[in-house]
Amino acid sequence: MTPIQYIPCFECDLCGTRYPSGPSRCHYLDESTEPPRKMPVTGAAAWCNVEGTVVVAERLMSLEQIDSMIPPRGSNEACDLAPPSRAEIAYVGMLRELVERRTSPARCLGCGTLDFQYLDAPGGAPLAVVHPRCGGVVRNIGLHMVEWEAPVVYYSTEGVRLSEPSAATRAILVDLGDEDC
Numbered sequence: 001m002t003p004i005q006y007i008p009c010f011e012c013d014l015c016g017t018r019y020p021s022g023p024s025r026c027h028y029l030d031e032s033t034e035p036p037r038k039m040p041v042t043g044a045a046a047w048c049n050v051e052g053t054v055v056v057a058e059r060l061m062s063l064e065q066i067d068s069m070i071p072p073r074g075s076n077e078a079c080d081l082a083p084p085s086r087a088e089i090a091y092v093g094m095l096r097e098l099v100e101r102r103t104s105p106a107r108c109l110g111c112g113t114l115d116f117q118y119l120d121a122p123g124g125a126p127l128a129v130v131h132p133r134c135g136g137v138v139r140n141i142g143l144h145m146v147e148w149e150a151p152v153v154y155y156s157t158e159g160v161r162l163s164e165p166s167a168a169t170r171a172i173l174v175d176l177g178d179e180d181c
């Protein structure tokens with residue numbers, strides 16, 4: 001049975017065309033390590049100028065943004081919070097490593113192009129993206145319920161979609177768990 005999910009939906013305010021933005025189960029696959037490592041992808045809804053639709057595009061965070069995810073020990077913020085878990089520290093460490101290593105700009109996770117526009121700013125404020133077909137504005141109209149089984153997709157750490165990982169790699173990934181994250 002296809003699972004029911006709530007996903008962000010976008011609509012053109014002039015012609016009414018709707019674009020659900022599918023949640024993706026995307027991972028980077030770092031094949032420079034033995035065994036290969038899965039690393040987290042941070043993405044955001046965007047208008048892809050090549051595909052002519054709403055997609056999820058990479059949103060590469062700055063080191064400052066990443067470091068602010070875990071307040072430094074002794075700061076006022078840290079006093080009120082539980083200390084970060086090992087999983088959180090590992091997650092933030094991987095985000096840092098990805099950004100430090102990255103040499104190319106963010107890509108559309110659908111087709112790999114650099115030619116896209118985000119539909120919202122990093123803080124969540126909507127950005128006006130013009131619908132090329134009619135000149136209207138594509139806006140977020142909230143979450144919509146859909147039947148959707150998001151495929152698991154792997155990318156290189158430069159954001160290039162990989163062909164299917166080998167069976168051996170897949171077995172390792174299943175071993176690592178969280179195939180559904």
Ligand SMILES: [Zn+2]
Nearest residue numbers: 012015131134
């Ligand atoms: Zn339109």
Ligand SMILES: [Zn+2]
Nearest residue numbers: 048108110111
């Ligand atoms: Zn695209």
